[in-house]
Amino acid sequence: HSVTVTGGVITVAYGGPKANSKIPASATLSLSPVQGSGSITWTCKPGSGLSLQYLPASCR
Incomplete structure (x- = not known):
């Protein structure tokens, strides 16, 4: 499990004990x-590997 930031994009990798x-x-x-107006x-x-049911509700 980890969180990385590249070019403003935050990527969360699942896993861990x-x-x-x-x-997966x-x-x-x-x-x-x-970016919008202000x-x-x-x-x-x-x-890959993340089923839609495990997304935050605002992402579905």
Whole structure:
């Protein structure tokens, strides 16, 4: 399990000893910033191995 930031994109890698056994250790979630008029919103998308049911509700 880890969190990395590259070019403003936050990538969460799942796994670790207390992870949900139904989520593959290789699963990732990416959060990308989108600049608007005076604000930033975030879009998210699953990486390989992450089922939509495990995404945050705002990403589904």
